[in-house]
Amino acid sequence: MAKGFMTIDGQRVAFDGEKNVLAVIRKAGIEMPTFCYHSDLSTYGACRMCLVEDERGKLDSSCSMEPRDGLSVKTNSMRLLKHRRTILELMLASHDCDCTVCPKSGKCRLQELAQQFGVRRVRFKDTRERHEIDDSSDCVWRDPNKCILCGDCVRVCEEIQGMNILDFVGRGAQMTVAPAFERKLSETHCVGCGQCAAVCTTGAILVNNQIGKAWDAIHDPSKRVVVQIAPAVRVAVGEAFGIPAGENSLDKFVTALKLIGVDEVYDTIFGADFTTVSEAEEFKQRLANGGPFPMFTSCCPAWVKYLEFENPKYLKNISTCKSPMQMFAAILRDQYAAKDAADGRTTFHIAIMPCTAKKMEANRDEFKHDGRPDVDLVLTTREIIDMLRETGIKLGELELESPDLPFGMGSGASMIYGSSGGVAESVVRYCVPDKSKNALREIEFMGLRGDGCIKEATLNLDGQEIRLAVVNGLGNARKLLRDIDEGKAFYHLIEVMTCQGGCVGGGGQPQSLRVTKQERRDGLARADHSAPFKRAERNPVVMQMLEEMGEEKAHRLLHVSYIKE
Amino acid sequence: MPKRKLTRERLNAMRLEAKTLLAANTREVLVCAGTGCIAGGSLNIYDAVKKLCEDKGLKTRVSLKQEDNGGNALHFKKTGCHGFCEMGPLLQIEPDGILYTHVKVEDAEEIVERTIMKGEVIDRLLYTLDGKSYAKDSEIPFYKLQKRLVLENCGYTDAEDLTEYIARDGYVAFEKALFEMTDEGICKEILDSGLRGRGGAGFPMGRKWDSVRKQPKGKKYVVCNGDEGDPGAFMDRSIMEGNPHSIIEGMLIAALAAGSDEGYIYVRAEYPLAVDRLRTAIDKAEKLGLLGDNIMGTGFSFHLHINRGAGAFVCGEGSALTASIEGKRGMPRVKPPRTVEHGLWGQPTVLNNVETYANVPLIIRKGSEWFRSIGTEKSSGTKAFALTGNVVNTGLIEVPMGTTLREIIFDIGGGIKDGKKFKAVQIGGPAGGCLTEEHLDMPLDFDSLKSVGAIIGSGGLVVMDEDTCMVETARFFMSFTQNESCGKCVPCREGTKRMLEILTRIVNNEGTMDDLALLESLSATISEASLCGLGQAACNPVISTLKYFRDEYLAHVVDKHCPHCNGRKVQLVIDPSLCRGCGKCRKNCPMEAISGEIRQPHTIDTEKCIKCGACWSNCPFGAIREE
Amino acid sequence: MGKQDVLKRVEEIVDSYGCRREALIAIMQDIQNEYKYLSTEALELVANKLGVGVAKVYSVATFYENFSLEAKGKYIVKVCCGTACHVRKSQPIYDGLREYLGLTGKQKTSSDAMFTLETVACLGACGLSPVMTVNDEVHPKMTPESAIELLEELRAKEGANHAEA
Structure with missing residues (x-):
């Protein structure tokens, strides 16, 4: 990695391994504008906003420029400012500028930069071709009229998820971003991970917004609104309200939800403890029966969808356990049936998730009873942030309140479900016979955590060597499956999470880079550390309910099969 | 598979034999089989003349072969483009050098009876200029003033005959490079020759090759850019069709210099004949053992593939071209890394255009000293141009670098059609600029052109007379570029679209002075901020017409009446x-x-x-x- | 030729390139050479066999001008929209035919795959304007009514052929 000194606007700046001049400029305290540059993706260099001028007066994009000792660039010369304004004006001329009613307003990079650069007038005639909005997917909406063709969605879908659902179509001024044959998303193999919406710089791809439904339910006196909150939400929801990423703001969040009129607030970690126990038991059973291996975790709905679309022969390998959200919902429905009958209100169950694919999961036929889904509505972190903003609640200044009982309690193991490696680690904690603190520490460092794409670990269980793998990003999962297919790899248990870093980096979370995702993961690890008990089987409510449930009921409430008859 | 393994000795023996055969050739009938003449029916003429000769008991042959009755037979050749497309279909009788123009199938009988059998010249088929008819091609001003090096074989040899190429010292340069030169030596020779890339900015070839040579050993590629897409340019097509082995030989030498064992020729989709000829040439070279593994027992291997383009002008840009070979959208990428480090499939790559490669065998064979003696100090060698537009002799020409526009247009090109006045010439296609009266005596070389904001580009010269509306010309080029923009970067995608809208408004007399200002402002952004050369050069025609012909813009904008568009003198x-x-x-x-x-x-x-x-x-x- | 035969042939073409991803453009060129266009099924099969996303294949196919993604009808009808034809009202002919063929949006080919309707810049037959061509045969001095009549005749002829067969 290159080291040295550059001159930026006359100021001497040291660089040390930054991958491009853009990063050095940002390090020097100058906020270089970009649309198509996303540090987790390949460099595209198309928006031309990050142009700099070198000593010879030559312009080039700083995102593609290598830092070089002695290099001198200007970032804000007269020409550069003029070109940036012209580029913004050209973008606006081809953009549906209905900013006042656009859901992305206030968070839209185009709007922000156009304001910042003082673009007050568009000198070009409106000759745009109008495109149809695609609202066919449960997870995301696409409005091509707002697309500026930065290609971030195309690259995240291909490079990170290996899905290639979206790509460029046509060329030149006619170019658009669309699925193959300009189909609707619901007609493709889109798994609904929502990463495209997470990286979209404008309002061209948005999370399927269901805020309206939530308000309707909250304000309907005949409905008891019961909420569950996923682990990854608590370490991200505060970001929009000035709370640092990774800080656990669950208790303030509970207060906020109560303030806006939610009746009961529970915690998905309660469901996660059910999942850990059930999944670990299933794993032990498979070990006893000799397979089928590998056993895949089943918490991530996008991953399940992926196997259904792309590799159905592995559906039998998926754990039959429902995801924590669906376990929680099934138990809630079961427990609240009597309550509903007694007071004449119906329970309306909202799950607040970091994930867009959960919207699709909640809508699956497997989780509907008499046509009614167990989870009535899934709201993403981003949607709930918008709702709180609407109410004017300042999350940071609220009093603390714990989730309601009995379903508001969970182990430390369930807290880390929001991080890549967390589900596998929880299962391991359950499986190892040594229940000491030392054992926990050993498990923590066995290699399941961390930033890697494909992590491997081995575990000795009753003299048997157990091989584990943890993977995040569907692109990596695809690679792993290929290795397994070709006999190059063998594992007993594989945890798959579709999004980078796990659910903390979910498509429904506030926009984030790798660093922020890491901070959120650290936050969950801290929550685990400070939890009163670390293992799922130490959750007294869960263990008692499991005991009382009986095998048939447990099967009905907690298990599911995705294999089509 | 070669019958016997090719060795240096065997190649030399073959060459000697071929030379003897060629020298013994007493009569040759050359029919132009370039794209233009074929469209005019030249292949039917070829068949008709050949059949008539055979009917009359004349011995004929179609390739340099011993068994074909030696020197007595009439050697029929389908040649590459003669360059004089204006006059096609062309038929030439050698060794007399009689060139017949605008030949029809009906003329076949007369040509056979009078010229071939009796040696008479048919006056009505000769080229005439200013009342004078020319029997020999070498006397025609169009040819006389040219210096045809890379085009030398085009028009005289059978493009599909490898033996003839060898007889004319083909693969001598490759042999020399293979057996007598080091990789470093080849790079030095090319650097010393001063050869600069013929496709665009004129980068010194020797330096480019040397950069690839210095890359760590491993897979490297040699790629030939045959995606000649400029409207009005067909130099590379003519070389591919007429002298395909010169390209193969040039690429082989590049491969030796760079340490590569695999190459690609990317040919424009619209050039099916070039693809056929190149394919035949590669097949024959492989069969003989000039391509393949362990060539002539030296351990050097080279495999050559052809890729057909699928209709995208932008693929003439290096990184778009390699993307297209890799089966992707032809969208240029940001640099660095440069192609020499990170080209095709991420490997170091030598990428040159057709004409550049065709120059290489000449330099290696005749030496850098000789090459430097042609052209100017900083732009050595010759340059092929496609001369089109309102000029008397349209066609393909080759002149030493530094020849003036005046010599090209008035001496070789025969001046402006219909006695009109010269107005401007668009050089370098849609990426180039226009040159006017004041530039007529400027030498055409890389640096002089750059100094006036134009480029040689691939070498299209579109001559425009006094009746041409320059605003409409600028609009035409902008509509071309806009249609070919890949759509990746904002300035080019959105900018050229708006440029075209504004230019169309102005041409339709609906423009305003604000539009003119907007054109200028937008041009600056597109030129400076675009990602690749296509965008950076997209506004050149507008910028140069605004500079030299502002009055014509004003006629459209202020007077709402252009004397050229509305009151054309042709009525x-x-x-x-x-x-x-x-x-x-x-x-x-x-x-x-x-x-x-x-x-x-x-x-x-x-x-x-x-x-x-x-x-x-x-x-x-x-x-x-x-x- | 049935759909299955076409797909079998597509498979052969892909195999002939050893299922190499980088041969995508050459493969599509070969398919188009045989079938005049790239059908959805063919492109999906190509994507599947090469192991690349179908969006990628579609993306490449739409980038290059030479690829056609639409089947052409048996008869290709071109209405001249050059200056002379335009002033002699060729637009109503085009509009009339579109309506007659039930074409909407970007659709150019009738649903029975009989006719493809296109415009052409100038056929150079201005003296006969307004003109249209059917499979390159020039039909002079058309009106919307006579154009539709011509297509109906062709349709009737096809119907008769079909009945005989």
């Missing part, structure tokens, strides 16, 4: 001496521009006339003519 008139007053023209005129009494000569109202030609095609007396 349809009815010759009263021929018109019988039948009224057919009047009835057929869509604009009701014709009036006249029955049986009286009619007249055309030039204000209303749109010059659709309906009157002309309906007139039974041929009374309607252009004036």
